[in-house]
Amino acid sequence: MNTGRTSAGPMSAEPAGRGRGGGTRAVAIRARGLTRRFGAVVAVDGLDLDVRTGEVYGFLGPNGSGKSTTLRMLCGLLRPSAGEIEVLGHRIPREAEALKRRLGYMTQKFALYDDLAVTENLGFVAAVHGLDRAAAHSRVEELLARYQLTEQRDQLAGTLSGGQKQRLALAAAVLHRPPLLLLDEPTSAVDPQSRRDFWDALFELADAGATLLVSTHYMDEAERCHRLAILDRGRLVAEGSPRDLLDALPGCTFLVEGASPRAAQHALTGAPGVLSTAQIGASLRVLTDRRDATAEALQRQLAEAGLDAAVRATTSNLEDVFVHATRPGREAAA
Amino acid sequence: MSAFSLRRLLAVVRKELRQLRRDRLTFAMIVGIPSMQLLLFGYAINLDLRHLDAAVLDQARSYNARELVAELAQSQVFDFRYRLASPAELDALLREGRISAALVIPPDYERRLIERDRPAVQLVVDGSDQVVQQAARQLAAAPVGALVAPLHAATTPGQVEVVNYYNPGRLAPLNSVPGLIGVILTMTMVLFTAIALVRERERGNLEFLIATPLSPLELTLGKVLPFVAIGLVQTTLVLLLGRLIFGVPVRGALWDLYLAALVFIVACLALGIFISTLARSQFQAMQLAFFIFLPQILLSGFMFPFAGMPRPAQWLAEALPLTHFVRLVRGIMLRAAGLADLWPELAALGVFAVLLLALAALRFRKRLD
Numbered sequence: 036m037n038t039g040r041t042s043a044g045p046m047s048a049e050p051a052g053r054g055r056g057g058g059t060r061a062v063a064i065r066a067r068g069l070t071r072r073f074g075a076v077v078a079v080d081g082l083d084l085d086v087r088t089g090e091v092y093g094f095l096g097p098n099g100s101g102k103s104t105t106l107r108m109l110c111g112l113l114r115p116s117a118g119e120i121e122v123l124g125h126r127i128p129r130e131a132e133a134l135k136r137r138l139g140y141m142t143q144k145f146a147l148y149d150d151l152a153v154t155e156n157l158g159f160v161a162a163v164h165g166l167d168r169a170a171a172h173s174r175v176e177e178l179l180a181r182y183q184l185t186e187q188r189d190q191l192a193g194t195l196s197g198g199q200k201q202r203l204a205l206a207a208a209v210l211h212r213p214p215l216l217l218l219d220e221p222t223s224a225v226d227p228q229s230r231r232d233f234w235d236a237l238f239e240l241a242d243a244g245a246t247l248l249v250s251t252h253y254m255d256e257a258e259r260c261h262r263l264a265i266l267d268r269g270r271l272v273a274e275g276s277p278r279d280l281l282d283a284l285p286g287c288t289f290l291v292e293g294a295s296p297r298a299a300q301h302a303l304t305g306a307p308g309v310l311s312t313a314q315i316g317a318s319l320r321v322l323t324d325r326r327d328a329t330a331e332a333l334q335r336q337l338a339e340a341g342l343d344a345a346v347r348a349t350t351s352n353l354e355d356v357f358v359h360a361t362r363p364g365r366e367a368a369a
Numbered sequence: 370m371s372a373f374s375l376r377r378l379l380a381v382v383r384k385e386l387r388q389l390r391r392d393r394l395t396f397a398m399i400v401g402i403p404s405m406q407l408l409l410f411g412y413a414i415n416l417d418l419r420h421l422d423a424a425v426l427d428q429a430r431s432y433n434a435r436e437l438v439a440e441l442a443q444s445q446v447f448d449f450r451y452r453l454a455s456p457a458e459l460d461a462l463l464r465e466g467r468i469s470a471a472l473v474i475p476p477d478y479e480r481r482l483i484e485r486d487r488p489a490v491q492l493v494v495d496g497s498d499q500v501v502q503q504a505a506r507q508l509a510a511a512p513v514g515a516l517v518a519p520l521h522a523a524t525t526p527g528q529v530e531v532v533n534y535y536n537p538g539r540l541a542p543l544n545s546v547p548g549l550i551g552v553i554l555t556m557t558m559v560l561f562t563a564i565a566l567v568r569e570r571e572r573g574n575l576e577f578l579i580a581t582p583l584s585p586l587e588l589t590l591g592k593v594l595p596f597v598a599i600g601l602v603q604t605t606l607v608l609l610l611g612r613l614i615f616g617v618p619v620r621g622a623l624w625d626l627y628l629a630a631l632v633f634i635v636a637c638l639a640l641g642i643f644i645s646t647l648a649r650s651q652f653q654a655m656q657l658a659f660f661i662f663l664p665q666i667l668l669s670g671f672m673f674p675f676a677g678m679p680r681p682a683q684w685l686a687e688a689l690p691l692t693h694f695v696r697l698v699r700g701i702m703l704r705a706a707g708l709a710d711l712w713p714e715l716a717a718l719g720v721f722a723v724l725l726l727a728l729a730a731l732r733f734r735k736r737l738d
């Protein structure tokens with residue numbers, strides 16, 4: 036889980052979260068009641084958010100849960116319909132221009148130029164950030180080496196592989212050494228090995244002092260974050276460190292094996308105490324809402340349906356936390 | 370950091386030039402559109418009507434009548450393919466679409482010429498064809514007046530002055546090449562800028578760019594500046610080809626011409642930028658550009674004479690940049706006029722450019738919404 040934390044980052048990011056007053060702030064991002072509507076759609080609904088300086092903060096949620104919209108509001112690209120935002124001490128959107136020099140934003144969709152070479156793209160970004168020719172050159176070389184793009188330096192960005200593109204986009208986002216990085220599903224188009232490498236790179240940046248806000252819909256990535264927020268249809272439904280979230284889970288998880296998972300699912304769906312079921316390979320994962328729910332009780336329910344299956348307790352994971360946090364009818368109960 | 374940075378502007382210009390160089394299609398269009406249009410308008414599309422199929426119903430059968438027919442035939446507007454014996458034949462031919470016009474010379478043609486109380490001849494035209502109708506009507510105005518007068522007064526047939534009124538004398542390229550510069554610039558400049566800016570948004574580049582210190586002014590200027598150069602190259606290309614192929618001269622000062630072209634290019638680019646703030650996709654940008662292109666072509670005086678248009682159309686035309694540029698460029702190239710004579714047109718273009726740039730700047734926000 037913390038493989039990425041072993042290597043000390045050679046990146047000399049400026050100390051994170053330094054406000055304009057020069058004092059160190061504990062909070063890099065603060066949002067209250069953040070809301071964004073698109074016509075009738077409420078994309079983000081009353082979000083309260085506190086991201087501490089120096090942490091890797093995860094945004095976990097399915098497609099359409101409002102992750103991108105939130106990130107865009109945080110960096111001043113979209114105006115909130117309601118709510119307040121303060122990022123690195125800047126009030127957003129009013130002071131968005133000042134923030135833009137201290138923020139790195141990696142868009143969900145590859146946003147560099149497909150018809151420019153790797154070095155041309157980075158050179159352009161360097162010039163946009165005001166680096167002179169010599170400074171730009173040395174910074175680009177440094178980034179090419181760090182993100183293993185030296186061999187692709189003259190290749191057009193449009194012809195890079197998914198992993199290479201992501202590394203290029205990351206290099207462009209960190210080129211001006213921002214203390215805060217917002218990354219929108221940075222690994223969505225990348226194979227598992229590249230994903231692990233990419234997260235190593237992210238922790239390297241965090242170790243150098245940067246604050247990272249990363250959205251994802253991968254559980255394994257969410258698990259690596261220091262803290263995370265679970266979003267569901269625009270609302271923040273759970274927040275905390277992965278450990279805390281697991282500990283706070285009020286139910287337990289069981290694994291049903293030996294019977295047809297589909298038949299077992301049919302028998303258990305809607306049964307008392309059963310929150311959700313999910314088929315994993317040849318077995319069925321069952322989340323119950325009471326800690327005192329037992330394997331025997333579940334087995335009895337299955338037997339009543341004429342199914343002979345083995346039921347055993349298993350450790351809960353973030354997926355269970357997610358399912359629990361987003362279960363239907365939650366608002367009514369809360 | 371300053372609000373405007375030359376370094377950032379140049380970075381955008383350099384990027385844009387690199388992308389242009391790799392975009393073969395656009396590159397081909399920059400050279401291809403002017404060349405193709407020049408040849409099209411110079412050779413193929415003849416805006417002057419000539420060789421209309423026509424018939425003669427000569428009921429006078431006199432020397433003067435034959436002379437009249439000969440004169441009209443010499444003008445090349447009409448090819449008198451049919452000699453008719455009766456009005457019924459005329460009706461049939463017109464209805465079948467075999468002829469566009471027919472000249473009817475009444476039996477008392479000579480008497481009418483002398484007494485001048487009634488039209489001497491009748492020109493029957495196919496009213497279903499707007500263009501033919503218009504041309505023929507202009508012509509028809511002449512025979513009773515100008516054309517007939519010399520016939521009546523003089524005994525010098527073959528020297529009819531009036532023929533010049535409508536004899537195009539194969540001078541089509543001379544009239545169309547100057548205006549063509551404006552048409553080509555309108556077509557390419559507006560479209561290229563609109564598309565270039567919208568593409569940035571459509572491909573998602575803009576989302577990254579607006580999270581950087583790059584300002585809208587730097588981005589827009591940087592993307593548009595290369596097109597100023599391209600516009601001047603296109604102007605040069607049309608002038609050169611017009612000179613080499615059709616012998617179209619520049620009678621006025623070359624500097625005046627280029628200055629006018631420069632202001633016009635800026636106006637076109639401003640229009641393109643404005644369109645880009647309205648359009649959500651490259652396709653929409655293209656549609657909008659064509660939507661604005663059409664009235665410019667039709668109303669600017671490039672295709673049809675400005676004076677012949679109805680009032681409301683003239684007012685609309687005054688609001689189009691191409692109208693003013695066509696006057697400027699024709700004045701400079703054909704009449705050897707200077708900008709001192711034509712400054713109202715130049716000022717109109719300038720006002721147009723400034724207004725549109727201001728409008729575009731108001732609409733362009735450094736945000737996604």
Ligand SMILES: Nc1ncnc2c1ncn2[C@@H]1O[C@H](COP(=O)(O)OP(=O)(O)O)[C@@H](O)[C@H]1O
Binds near residue numbers: 076078097099100
């Ligand atoms: N520009 C927009 N116009 C209209 N609706 C939008 C826009 N952007 C996002 N939405 C809607 O807002 C919701 C949240 O979208 P988004 O923030 O992209 O979610 P995520 O990034 O978690 O997949 C979705 O229902 C989406 O359709």
Ligand SMILES: [Mg+2]
Binds near residue numbers: 103104143219
């Ligand atoms: Mg998204």
